Amino acid sequence: VKLSQKRKFLIRNMVESKRSAPHFYLSMEVDAGPLGALRERLKAEGKRITYTHMIVKACALALERMPEANATYREDRILRFNPINIGVAVDVQDELVAPVLKSCQGRELEDLALALDALIAKARERKLSPGDYSDGTFTVSNLGMFGVDRFYAILTPPQSMVLSVGALRSEPVADGDSVR
Numbered sequence: 001v002k003l004s005q006k007r008k009f010l011i012r013n014m015v016e017s018k019r020s021a022p023h024f025y026l027s028m029e030v031d032a033g034p035l036g037a038l039r040e041r042l043k044a045e046g047k048r049i050t051y052t053h054m055i056v057k058a059c060a061l062a063l064e065r066m067p068e069a070n071a072t073y074r075e076d077r078i079l080r081f082n083p084i085n086i087g088v089a090v091d092v093q094d095e096l097v098a099p100v101l102k103s104c105q106g107r108e109l110e111d112l113a114l115a116l117d118a119l120i121a122k123a124r125e126r127k128l129s130p131g132d133y134s135d136g137t138f139t140v141s142n143l144g145m146f147g148v149d150r151f152y153a154i155l156t157p158p159q160s161m162v163l164s165v166g167a168l169r170s171e172p173v174a175d176g177d178s179v180r
Helices: 005-020 033-044 051-065 109-124
Strands: 071-074 077-080 086-088 090-092 095-097 138-142 162-165
Parallel strands (some): 138 162
16 A cells, blocks of 8 residues: 555654654543533533543643643753643544644633634644644543543654543442442
8 A cells, every 4th residue: 555645754753753752651540420520511501522622621731730741851951842732633534643732721621622623623624734733742642432441652752741541431439338
């Protein structure tokens, strides 16, 4: 199968990232019940908010509170990024792209959701410009909607972090003397 120039570039970057950047993986499960409750409340108010929207907002808040995490290592120093620009992995006709939502800090959830939906629509219409891919400082890759429980995404240089999100699932949890 002949590869497009864009796909060749993406593959080269991924291979180079694995070769040149140290990858360190952490995995944990979290209680997503509060996210589901918030989503249902917002839905009742006529707002269409997805789990991905909420995850991007949570990442923006975390990076605001811990600016040392919104950084990279370059030439024997730590370079902190400002603003917070979050890439979101999107599957576009068997091609993975990660357009970047710019200046996420301080933005309300609904504003982020609208901007992200517009960016994803632009990606699916194949109308992204080079600027739509540039200046990412962090990436979110959510495969939960495909039933994937856990995966480890590859860093996009010069970013130092990527969040891989798996599927939501219900399971019993011991909570003191009860199981919920």
